[in-house]
Each structure stands twice: as C-alpha cells, then as structure tokens.
Amino acid sequence: MGYGRTDYPAFLGNGHDAVLIGYTGAMVPDRPPNGGHPYLDRCQWYKSDRYYPEDRLAGVVPIRHPPFAEALPKRGKPWAELAPLGYTGYAVAADGQAGVVRAFDQVFVPEEGTVSTTVDWGVARAEVTTFLCPDRPLLVIRYRFDRPVRLRVWAAPGVWREEAFETDPFDDLFFLEGRPAAFYRLGPYRGFIEVALAEATRWGREGKVWWLEGEGRAFTHYFAIADDYAGPLDTEEVPRALAVGPEALHAQTRAFWRAYFAASRLEIPDPTFARAYRTSRYLFKATQNPISGGLPVGNLRLTWSSHLFWDAYFIHRALLEANHVPEGEVAVGFFWRTREAAERHAREDFEAPGLKWDWELTHRGEPAYGIWTHQKEQVHNNAAYANMMFQQYAFTRDLRVLEWVLPLLEGLARFFLHAVVEETPRGFEIRPMVGVDERPVRVRNEGITLSGTIRLLERYVQAARLLRREDGLARRCAEAAAGLRRTLDRLFNGRYFQASEEEDRLNMSSLAPIYPMAVIPPDDPRAIQTVRAYRQRYAGRMVGHGNSEAGFPWAAAILATVQAWQGDGAGAWETLEGIRPAFSRHGGIAETVDAEGRWNMQYFGTAHGALCTALHQLVVQSWEDRIRIGGAVPPTWTAGEWENLRAHGLLVSGWWDRRRNRLEALLRNPTPEPISVRVQCGETDTVITVAPGAGQRFQTSFF
Numbered sequence: 001m002g003y004g005r006t007d008y009p010a011f012l013g014n015g016h017d018a019v020l021i022g023y024t025g026a027m028v029p030d031r032p033p034n035g036g037h038p039y040l041d042r043c044q045w046y047k048s049d050r051y052y053p054e055d056r057l058a059g060v061v062p063i064r065h066p067p068f069a070e071a072l073p074k075r076g077k078p079w080a081e082l083a084p085l086g087y088t089g090y091a092v093a094a095d096g097q098a099g100v101v102r103a104f105d106q107v108f109v110p111e112e113g114t115v116s117t118t119v120d121w122g123v124a125r126a127e128v129t130t131f132l133c134p135d136r137p138l139l140v141i142r143y144r145f146d147r148p149v150r151l152r153v154w155a156a157p158g159v160w161r162e163e164a165f166e167t168d169p170f171d172d173l174f175f176l177e178g179r180p181a182a183f184y185r186l187g188p189y190r191g192f193i194e195v196a197l198a199e200a201t202r203w204g205r206e207g208k209v210w211w212l213e214g215e216g217r218a219f220t221h222y223f224a225i226a227d228d229y230a231g232p233l234d235t236e237e238v239p240r241a242l243a244v245g246p247e248a249l250h251a252q253t254r255a256f257w258r259a260y261f262a263a264s265r266l267e268i269p270d271p272t273f274a275r276a277y278r279t280s281r282y283l284f285k286a287t288q289n290p291i292s293g294g295l296p297v298g299n300l301r302l303t304w305s306s307h308l309f310w311d312a313y314f315i316h317r318a319l320l321e322a323n324h325v326p327e328g329e330v331a332v333g334f335f336w337r338t339r340e341a342a343e344r345h346a347r348e349d350f351e352a353p354g355l356k357w358d359w360e361l362t363h364r365g366e367p368a369y370g371i372w373t374h375q376k377e378q379v380h381n382n383a384a385y386a387n388m389m390f391q392q393y394a395f396t397r398d399l400r401v402l403e404w405v406l407p408l409l410e411g412l413a414r415f416f417l418h419a420v421v422e423e424t425p426r427g428f429e430i431r432p433m434v435g436v437d438e439r440p441v442r443v444r445n446e447g448i449t450l451s452g453t454i455r456l457l458e459r460y461v462q463a464a465r466l467l468r469r470e471d472g473l474a475r476r477c478a479e480a481a482a483g484l485r486r487t488l489d490r491l492f493n494g495r496y497f498q499a500s501e502e503e504d505r506l507n508m509s510s511l512a513p514i515y516p517m518a519v520i521p522p523d524d525p526r527a528i529q530t531v532r533a534y535r536q537r538y539a540g541r542m543v544g545h546g547n548s549e550a551g552f553p554w555a556a557a558i559l560a561t562v563q564a565w566q567g568d569g570a571g572a573w574e575t576l577e578g579i580r581p582a583f584s585r586h587g588g589i590a591e592t593v594d595a596e597g598r599w600n601m602q603y604f605g606t607a608h609g610a611l612c613t614a615l616h617q618l619v620v621q622s623w624e625d626r627i628r629i630g631g632a633v634p635p636t637w638t639a640g641e642w643e644n645l646r647a648h649g650l651l652v653s654g655w656w657d658r659r660r661n662r663l664e665a666l667l668r669n670p671t672p673e674p675i676s677v678r679v680q681c682g683e684t685d686t687v688i689t690v691a692p693g694a695g696q697r698f699q700t701s702f703f
Helices: 054-060 237-244 246-261 271-287 312-321 325-337 339-350 373-377 380-394 399-419 447-466 472-490 525-537 553-565 569-577 605-619
Strands: 010-013 017-021 045-051 082-094 103-109 114-120 125-132 138-157 172-175 181-186 189-197 202-206 209-227 265-267 421-424 427-430 620-622 626-629 639-647 650-657 662-668 675-681 684-690 695-700
Touching (some): 010 125, 082 189, 271 605, 312 380, 325 399, 427 472, 569 605, 626 650, 626 662, 675 695
Antiparallel strands (some): 082 138, 103 114, 181 189, 189 209, 650 662, 675 684
16 A cells, blocks of 8 residues: 555654654655655655764765756765665454555644554554654654454664665664664764664564564564764663653653653644644754754654754744744754854955855755855845844843843844945845746846845844943944845836846745745835735745745745735735645645645755744734734634734733624733733724733723
8 A cells, every 4th residue: 555645654753853744654665646746755764963984975876867957066066865774564364364564544733743544454453653752863653443453563774775876874783683773974963763663572683674573463663863963973772761661751752752842732623724833843852963053954864954044034033923932932943053054155255354154054064955156146044044143032032042142143233234235326125046937047136035134134123222232343234235225226117026026926035025034014005016916926826936826835935924914814824725736644844736736855945844833923022113913813713812922022811702792902012021012902002011921911892
C-alpha cells in the first residue's frame, strides 16, 4: 500500500532530530506524494546539522537547475545537504502468513507529540503509538495487536537504498557483534545507532540491515541515533530506555508538549484550520534547533538545516503572537551566532562595513543549498531579519532585548546605507538588486527591497531613540528612510504598488509595503486598492505569487493578514479557505499547489507561520500604534475563544458569541513596567495603562 492524496507522513522532531512517520506508524519506504518531484526524501532519520561530507557532494546531490541559465553556482561554496542517518520499520505475520497493509487510520496529536495509528494488516489488526522523545535522540513505537503475531522489526544506518543521487553519507561504519548497533563517522562527528525490540527472542543482521523478532500481542520498539555534536558520545540511550520503560518515556513526552502548548490557545470553529494551527505550533518547536535557534523553512533535508532565510520572520512573528517568547529569543540568537559570517560577507562580497547575511546560511555560517552567484544581491531577507530583531522587543516590551539587538541593527543599517541605498538626482533610491522572485535580473527600486530598507532603517532609528542612543548614524538613517518613502510613493500606479520601478506587475513586492514590511498602513487607500487588485488577479482560485499560475498558501495568508487589518474578516476568511487543497491529513501545509492540485513540499514553515499570523489577526491585531480586538472575526464564525495571545507586551484573552451578541477580552501585563497602548474593542476606542501584574477587561456588543 502506498500513500493517497492526503496521506502525507506525520512529522516528528525535537529540534535536533527529524523523522517522518508513515501509514504503519513507523518509517515506510514509500516516497511521499509530491507532484512528481523526484528528490523528496523517503521517511528517514536525520539531524539538523549533520551534512554530507563536502568531498562527496557531487555524488549525492542531484543536479538542481536554477530557474535561469545565467544563475551560476558560487565557486568554492558547496552545497550543505543534510545526510540521512538511518531508518526503521516492521513487518507482521500470523499463522505462517505475511501481513499486507489493507487499510489504516492515523491521528497526530501535536499537543502530545504523538502519532496514533490503526493498521489492518489482513492477518491482524494493530494499534500503534509513536513518539520521538523531546530531550533525547530516541524514537519509540508501541504495538498492540488483536491476536498473537510474529513481529519483525528491522533497521539500518543510512538510506533506504542507494541511488545515483542518494547514497550512504558515512565516512566510516563499524557494526558491533552481539548487539544490534553500529558506530559511524560523518565529517567531524562520531555517532552511534541502535535498535531494540523489548520482546525480541532472536535477532540478526543481513548486510547492513538488522532484524529482531518476537511473538505476542504487545511490543515496544526503540530506535536511537546519537552523536558527539553537543558532548561525549552516548551509547546507552537504548539500554536506559529499556530500563525506564515506554510508559514513563511517553509521559515525559506528553508533559513536554503540553507545557509548550500551555503558553496560549486559539479555538476557532473550523476543524481543518484548527488542526493546521496546532500542527504549525508543533512544527515551529520541533524544527527549531535549541542550540542555534534557527527557524528553518521546512522539515525536508533541503530545508531543515536550521538555516537562515527571510521566511524565518513569519515563523518568528507567529511564535511571539502565540506567547512563545523563549523560542523567539533563541531565534534572534541565531544572528549573533552567525554574525562573523555576516561581517565577512559584507566585507568580501561588497567591500562594505556592517552586517549582511548571505542567502540561506546554515548555523555554521555556511551556504545551505542552491547558492547562486546572483543571490548575494538579494537583501530583502536582511530587512526581514531586522524585523525579527525589533519585534522581539515590540511583543515583549523588554528593553534588555533592545540593548541586545541594537548592535545587530546598527550593523545592518551601516551595510544598507553603504551598499544598497544611493542618492540620485531624484533623491534616495535602491540601486538595482535581485528581487523577491530571485531571478538573476537586478531591478531598481524593487518593492520588497525598497520597503524592507525603509523598515530596517526606521527600526534602527526607533531602537536608538528608545535607548537614548541617537547619533549621526541614526540621523542619516532617518533622512534616508524619509527619502525612500517618497520613492516608494512612485511605485503606486493608481491601482496597486507595482513590483518595481521597471516592472508594472503584481507580485509579493506589491503587498510587502503593507505586510510584512508594514511601512504603508493597511487602511491607506493605496493599500486598499492593492488588495483589491490582488483579489481580482486571483478571483476564484488560490492566491499565487507573481506571474505563476500555481497557488502559494503563504502568499494567500499574507494577503489575508492585510485583509484582516483592513477589517474585512469575510474577505480574509475567503482567501484562507482557498488554501484548503494545500493541507495534508495531519495539518501540514504545502509551499505551492499546481493547477492539478499537486504539492511540491509539505510542512513548509513559511506557510505555517503566515497562516498562524493570519488566524491571530482575525481576533487580535497588533498594529504599530494600537491593539484591535474582534475587528475581523469572520461572519460565519459563530463562537470561539482565545487565551494569552501577545500584543504590545500584553497578554490578551477573550471569547465571542454571535448568538449572544457578546465579545469579552481581558488584557494582562506580565512585564515589570506599566504599559500604555490604544485599544479598539467593539465600540470602545481608548488609551489604557495597565500596571505590572494587573489586567483590564472589556465587554462589548459584537455587532
């Protein structure tokens, strides 16, 4: 049995380890459905910072053609592709007859980090519980059968099978005698792999594949891959697990995820989107490396290297809105971790002072994948990083954070003034740069770069002012930002913000001045007209990005966020409903969906982050100068509630019920300082001051 249309695997992660769990409740050898893309991973185990050795990349990395022939790989900057480290699965037999999967049902519970699977093997029926321990590299699979069976568990290091573009990554592999385990060496790391079946009565090895067998109705299967990345190599994960037992391990796992989800809550009256929301919050934590803090694009080997890209902004904002402040702060720490690489890139590639992060960096400061010469000229990602740095303060009101990020903002500002902004007879402009569509064509005053530069410079000025550190650099930034705003005005063609000065078309650069760069207020008439143009462009189908006819769920969520800010809850919900074909069974979201409804990637972090923010804005909005509550709840949402969403440093909880014509909200101040902010809630529009530890309640008619 293979995957159906929505049967994409469940993703389990703990920040270091990634595992895809298929329809049997274990890893399966089938490639997930992906619209015919030949390079998506099988269900394998890999870690967030374990790459193929550089001298072997030519043999393992498929040829990934850039979209344009002029785009050439950088010399001396190889791919950094994550290495698959191992796999494990099982087979069933009863009365001498091998089982074959005939049907299955599977549920992923993000709040418990657990996959529950019912499998009809023909010869027996199994209830399978699967979880990845959050604090150790250990996968646990528990089986309960409705009759006695012979269970064979198998496992091996490396890939499912070697192919032209996918080979075992190890520099060295040594199998132990008397124990189903092996040592390996991968680049700078030494690792250890082991499999166990607690009820096994016999085991052996055929080639590199271990097998373990036992008879009965109940079994527990353990699989661990440890290495010496963060300390001495630990070879006792499995023996300890056998001693502790699956009940205690599962209880620890459930407790970890319940504590994480306790930070906030959002209950909406649509099961599909509610599931995607919960899966999104799980994904953010499950893919965030706890050492580097990186927020990766997705969970695939090409995108889960904890690498840095502008997409991280959407995940970071969603985390802060959902009150996951520690995760947000760790994410900002990524910039300090890779600061040296940013200084080097600015100096060597631009002969510029300051900081400039290259396109797609790993948390070792190396190119992650697909690094093309022209991509160094893309800078809107760095503008998004400035957004991330400042919003860690904006959502917490923690001046300690602002002190921490000010040197980073200053470094970015110095680089942009030197290498991006130029003064011409027309005023301040953005020199020709690579735009949001990443083509090797440099365009002047490209919308996302222009608005992002304004945002970055103004954020530095704002931070310096709040910390009373204004100086000559801040004054130059303020002057340049004001001039660039006049240049941005020229991009509005009477109907929408066009992509660039040279390209009169709609794409993400048209929305960027409104969101995510937020330099044009959403109620500005130009913003309203731009949204109208976008909706007309994609009327009756999933919102796309630029000239592509494919649907982009993350672009749809960005548009929906702006619509919510404009008070159009019905329109925002209509836009979001258009992305339903992008969802998998477990609440994963694809990056793109083509005209035939095929995905190219699931668990795309950008889409998850953008969707969460869009859903948050339907109930609680955090504008530059205010909090707005209940201003965009879709008319079809009869009732719902939320708890501890974060805005302007305050925690906002509440509920609505259209049948009772009632909306209530409570704003609490968890900070040590009083917070003053304008609040709009129903018919109420007032400035409030909330003392530390205190709260203020609003009750209003909903309509």
